[in-house]
Amino acid sequence: MTGGQAPDPASAELRDLYEEQYSAPPGEAERNGAWRALCAQGKADHVAELVRSLPSVPSTVVEIGCGDGSLLTALAERAVGEVRHGFEISERAVAFAASRPHVDRVEFFDGVDLPVPDKTYDLGVLSHVIEHVPEPALLLREAARACRALVVEVPLEDNRSASRPAAARGREELGHLHRFSREAVGALARSAGLEVRAEVADPLPREIHGFWADSMAARARASAKAAVRRALFTVAPRVAERTFTLHYAALLTPKP
Numbered sequence: 001m002t003g004g005q006a007p008d009p010a011s012a013e014l015r016d017l018y019e020e021q022y023s024a025p026p027g028e029a030e031r032n033g034a035w036r037a038l039c040a041q042g043k044a045d046h047v048a049e050l051v052r053s054l055p056s057v058p059s060t061v062v063e064i065g066c067g068d069g070s071l072l073t074a075l076a077e078r079a080v081g082e083v084r085h086g087f088e089i090s091e092r093a094v095a096f097a098a099s100r101p102h103v104d105r106v107e108f109f110d111g112v113d114l115p116v117p118d119k120t121y122d123l124g125v126l127s128h129v130i131e132h133v134p135e136p137a138l139l140l141r142e143a144a145r146a147c148r149a150l151v152v153e154v155p156l157e158d159n160r161s162a163s164r165p166a167a168a169r170g171r172e173e174l175g176h177l178h179r180f181s182r183e184a185v186g187a188l189a190r191s192a193g194l195e196v197r198a199e200v201a202d203p204l205p206r207e208i209h210g211f212w213a214d215s216m217a218a219r220a221r222a223s224a225k226a227a228v229r230r231a232l233f234t235v236a237p238r239v240a241e242r243t244f245t246l247h248y249a250a251l252l253t254p255k256p
């Protein structure tokens with residue numbers, strides 16, 4: 001894992017960044033919502049696939065850093081969990097998520113301590129959150145306290161393409177404080193008393209690569225990029241992983 005300085009998890013600066021991400025003007029907000037809903041499809045597929053490796057079907061599910069509730073909604077569409085809760089550090093995101101019919105409860109929290117007893121949930125989901133957190137090990141340990149099993153998804157950004165200055169600027173805008181490798185996620189899991197029980201990596205579909213393309217030429221480039229990435233990922237997954245960003249989800253359970 002490569003990271004920068006460690007600001008306070010609940011710093012005003014970080015909170016402002018996320019509040020801003022959930023408060024675009026109307027036209028833009030609609031497009032951002034469509035983007036999050038599209039991304040949630042793949043993320044929910046990963047969770048649905050991984051939980052099949054658990055000994056029993058999870059009934060109570062919590063998403064920590066649930067954003068606007070897109071992923072909780074996509075999990076409901078796949079019948080993952082009977083009860084679905086969310087915790088968030090952005091008040092605007094809490095309001096969005098709480099308005100969704102398939103989300104049973106959403107709470108604002110300090111980004112550090114979950115206000116629930118040990119092992120409250122069968123499954124906790126940390127999707128594209130730990131790369132945003134100054135001390136991911138602390139949040140993971142807290143999630144492991146509150147949940148019997150976790151699914152953690154991150155972009156694997158410790159690769160050649162993501163080392164370019166333009167990619168670094170993009171990460172900064174998004175609030176990524178860390179660039180994870182698969183190995184770093186495993187080490188982080190072990191530091192929280194967890195082990196990787198199952199994992200899935202995804203080079204992402206054409207729809208994702210092309211979502212922000214606003215011309216025929218840009219759409220054609222995005223389709224070509226998606227096809228090349230999937231082809232390399234299929235024949236040489238570890239080479240692909242060192243070359244460009246994959247989304248990586250891991251099912252983590254307590255070490256026996």
Ligand SMILES: C[S@@+](CC[C@H](N)C(=O)[O-])C[C@H]1O[C@@H](n2cnc3c(N)ncnc32)[C@H](O)[C@@H]1O
Binds near residue numbers: 036043064068070110
């Ligand atoms: C990229 S979004 C991901 C949202 C959602 N999990 C998803 O996958 O669609 C990152 C989210 O992490 C939240 N976040 C940042 N720091 C956090 C922390 N310490 N604890 C919980 N959530 C945090 C942000 O407010 C933001 O909503």
